[in-house]
Amino acid sequence: MSRESAIPRTPEKPSRAETVAALRPRYQADLTRGTERFFEPRRTDCPWCGSTRLARRLLTKDRYQNKPGRFRLDTCRDCRHVFQNPRLNGDGLEFYYRDFYDGMGEIELGNVFAGRDKVYRRRAMFQEPSAEPPKTWLDVGTGHGHFPEVARTVFPDTRFDGLDFTAGVELAERTGRIDRAIRGSFPELAEERLAGSYDVVSMFHYLEHSTDPRAELRAARRALRPGGHLLIEVPDPECWFGRLFGRFWLPWLQPQHLHFVTVANLREELTALGFTVTAEEHREPSDTVDLLGAVWLALNAIAPPDDSPSLAKPPGRLRWLLRCAILLAGVPALVVATTLDRLLLKPLAGLGKMSNAYRVVARCDASAHSGPR
Template sequence: MSRTSDAPRTPAKPSRAETVAALRPRYQDDLARGTGRFFEPRRTDCPWCGSTRLKRRLRTRDRYQSKPGHFALEACAECRHVFQNPRLNGDGLEFYYRDFYDGMGEIELGNLFAGRDKVYRRRAMFQEPSAEPPKTWLDVGTGHGHFPAVARTVFPATRFDGLDFTDGVELAERTGRIDRGIRGSFPELAEESLAGSYDVVSMFHYLEHSADPRAELRAARRALRPGGHLLIEVPDPECWFARLLGRFWLPWLQPQHLHFLPVANLRKELDALGFTVIAEEHREPSDTVDLLGAVWLSLNAVIPPDDAPSLPRPPGRARWLLRCALLLAAVPALVLATTLDRLLLKPLAGWGKVSNAYRVVARCDAPM
């Protein structure tokens, strides 16, 4: 008998179809009780300024995972804050986040974030070259820790911690992308164990996911040492493409994004908390995929969805063939959109309201 036949075999990884089939019963049980239970009551006032002058900005569906449900964004006529209304509750957030960043989506999203080294390096280089490197850095909403892994090439002596709700932060610690993984609520942990611990706190595309952005900003104030810096990057709801492309503007990312802060509102809140804003950037943070994203979301709105556990049964062969045919037919539109994004929109980023995101750097001058 061959020796190789006696060697233990590594269990084969389940196929995507097998994974979907295994997850389907849980999803169908959740959906059998309806999607209405995933939402809080609709607000009649702005969560930022309290004004009752609200207007519908858009209504859409989940174009990313094709999970059932409808989602609305409303805008305040007074302060221009945009927010999801009615907002997802805790059960809703769990349902719509499930298998996006972890589970089924872990590898796909991990590969997407892992390929952005240049972006992460530019984010890390917020200091003047002559400034003293930070000793401790907390990346809030770190995901799988891809940003800290690149940032430590800029600041090799800095200790990078990462905080997140998902088990991705534990993966980030096991793989060495961060020195310490912290799982839980930032506002709660800032009160309990993180106060005055960090020279830098970063929130890259995190605040828009938060149910209470003000609480997150107060937590950052508490976690920073005097003289420390807060780095924030968020989608810009005042971008021209947000209105031009409507529900097909990629940064709306419904149903995950709950709040969209105009930069004036954020600056005013930081000032009230005792921060000094030392930089505001629009050109460099802009991720110029507006047209490509619009074409992709439009496709997702019309073509049959791929198999997913939220569907009651797998799509038949005819629907699968139709999906493949429509995707192939859309390739020229995707290529054209990518070309226009890179050659036309990217050079214009930072001019007017073309940028789809902004970054603010603020200094904490005294303990809270």
């Protein structure tokens, strides 16, 4: 036996087509009873303020994974809260999240998040350089831990824990991006296990995914020590581009985003919980890809992504060729959109309602209370 033949070979990873084929039976079994079972009953009142003055904001499809279903966002005419209505239930959340951040989508999304070091470093630098570095930091909705990995370069002596529902948080611990993986529901864990444990709690693009944003804010209050800080970054539902581009505005991200809290509502809630808002930023957190995202989603609407396990069978070669042709024809529009985003819209971020996201930093005062409202 040769030396080369004695070395065990690493099994080849299955191709995308093989992966899709392996996943298809489970998806098809889930879809035999339709998608209506994935939703809770439709609400007639606002989940934030209780008003019954609701108006439809958006009706769209899943333009990312091309899974079947229709999704509606409503706006409260009184408090301006935007929310998914009817909202996905537990089974629906599992179905539509499946293979997006983990599983089939793990590598693709991991590469996207891994290339944002500059953004993550700016997020971490929320306090004055002369301030004492935090000793403990909990990143809620950490995913695969890319933010804590970069934040550690700013605070090398800080212990970074990560919390999430998915197995990605355990991967983050194994790869050393976080010190401790915590898997589960933040409101449940904060009640006792995490109470008073952290100097900083961060929620970067997490609150919009939660079924109950107020419960998450109360959990943050319980997890923080007096004088600790809460960092929140979310899409801004009052951004002009949300109305201009409609269902092609990237931050709507249906069906994953369930709640869009206005900055006024968030400030009011934080104050009621006993926080003091120390900073509100619109220019810095704005991820200026509005035009590029709109063009890309429009192309996906014209020529949906090719094969996916939610399709009963793989699409034919003609459809694949048609999608390739449409995407090729759309390259000039993508280039123009990217240029305009960077050269025109980025300098305007922060003016009026041009920012697609906002960030709030709030200090947890000693007299803060965390009871339900």
